[in-house]
Amino acid sequence: MLDLPNIIDEPKVRAYRLNRTRELMQQFKMDAVVLFDPLNLRYATGCRNMQVWTSHHLARYVFVPVEGPVVLFDYGGALHLSDHLETIDEARPARSWDYFGSGNRAEEHANKWADEIVDLLHKTCGKGATLGLDRADLLPMLAMQHRGIKMKDAKGPMEMARSIKSMDEVAIIKNSMQVCTDAIAHMRKFAEPGVTENFLLAKMNEYNMMHGGEYQETRLLNSGHHTNPWFTETSDKKIENGEMLVFDSDLIGPDGVFADQTRAFVIGDKKPTDEQRVLYNHAFEQLQHNMELLRPGMTFEEFGERSWKMHDIYVPNRYAEMIHGIGFGVEYPVIYYPEDHETWQYSGTFEEGMCVCVESYIGPVGGDEGVKLEQPVLITKDGPVALTDCPFxxxxL
Known part of the structure; x- marks a missing residue:
């Protein structure tokens, strides 16, 4: 049993995340960072605002030094959103250089942004300080280079910081996963022949939003021939009796948690065919085998070597990865299939406190259908602990 708190101390969670951010900044030799990614900004401060919109319009960012005041630059008219947050010492209006808002003054606005950040960096950290950026457009990057600022990629420290969860964070994740599990159960009440994929996706979203969820990252609820190969987006296709329904929830649930669960089942009153059973059994076997391997101290390379050996007919349609971290989204680490190690796999080690999703997809080349299953787990000193009781x-089997 996990010893999780019944009541979440939100200031404690925010303090843990800000401290993790600063610790990793120091390890990566950065004096301060400017975070644009809405997930990183939210992690470091606990403040959210138009998270989807600001993911493609860089109109919101935060300055976090290793030592010194945290300054949030928020969208015009939204400075009050951080009034209650002890993690933020000052809020200022954000500057934007996006062409839709700046037009032919975009370069001018980018230079004004750079002047303000450089002034803040020098006053807080001193001249010669190193600044980390997790994202940057061309114009502000050129402006910073012109001013001789030493810059580093801040994605590394932020991914590493977010990868180890406190017990309070685990409790928050479990709560969001429960909402996702309940959303799946709600959707299944309407899963019958004749409804469309879009209809069922909407039902899952409906429940999530009604219970504090925020949005959905992908559109991956598919039936029949749409399930093989994977990644066909949800459509107005009507689901037929006896077809396999496969869905990857990918819900952003309460507290911004990425509630990532995947299940599959046959629609209607028909029993699964022998072929559907084989697909399901192989997917379940892969999932359980790989999940049971997870231990602190196991290297990513060792996991790849000991992972479930996929049948040749499934290999060409394999999923993108076998493992990925979860938190506010898909996070570090990612473990690829052995066939992809030479191209993609980086070194690393599983650690206690990581929350990861174990992925399985079985889709034979030329087959009518495929089956995808996915289970989120916490890595503990005694092995993996499931973060959801969503049934298989x-x-x-």
Whole structure:
């Protein structure tokens, strides 16, 4: 049993995340960072605002020094959103250089942005300080280079900071996962022949939003031939009796948690065919085998070597990865299939406190259908602990 708190101390969670941010900044030899990514900004401060919109319009950012005041630059008219947050010492209006808002003054506005950040950096950290950026457009990057500022990529420290969860964070994740599990159960009440994929996706979203969820990152609820190969987006296709329904929840649930669960089942009153059972059993076998391997201290390379050996007919349609971290989104680490190690795999080690999703997708080349299953777990000193009790189709096994 996990010893999780019943009541979440939100200031304690925010303090843990800001401290983690600063610790990793120091390890990566940065004096301060400017964070644009809405997930990183939210992690470091606990403040959110138009998270989807600001992911493609860099109109919101935060200055975080290793030592010194945290300054949030928020969208015009939204400075009050951080009034209650002890993690933020000052809020200022953000400057934007996006062409839709700046037009032919975009370069001018980028230079004004750079002047303000450089002034803040020098006053807080001194001249010669190193600044980390997790994202940057061309114009502000050129402006900073012109001013001789030493810059580093801040994505590394932020990914590493977010990868180790406190027990309060684990409790928050479990709560969001429960909302996702309940959203799946709600959707299944409407899962019958004749409804469309879009309709069922909407039902899952409906429940999530009604219970404090925020949005959905992907559109991956598919049926029948749309399930193989994977990644066909949800459509107005009507679901037929006896077809396999496969869905990757990808819900951003309460507290911004990425509630990532995948299940599959046969629609209607038909029993699964022998072929559907084989697909489901292989997916479940892969999932359980790989999940049981997870231990602190295991290297990513060792995991790849000991992972479930996929049948040749499934390999060409394999999923993108076998493991990925979770938190506010898909996070570090990512473990690729052995076939992709030479191209993509980096070194690393599983650590206690990581929350990860174990992925499985079985789709034979030329097959009519595929099955995808996914389970989120916490890595503890004694092995993996499931973060959801969302049921599998035991009668298919």
């Amino acid at each position: 189709e035991d009668d298919y």
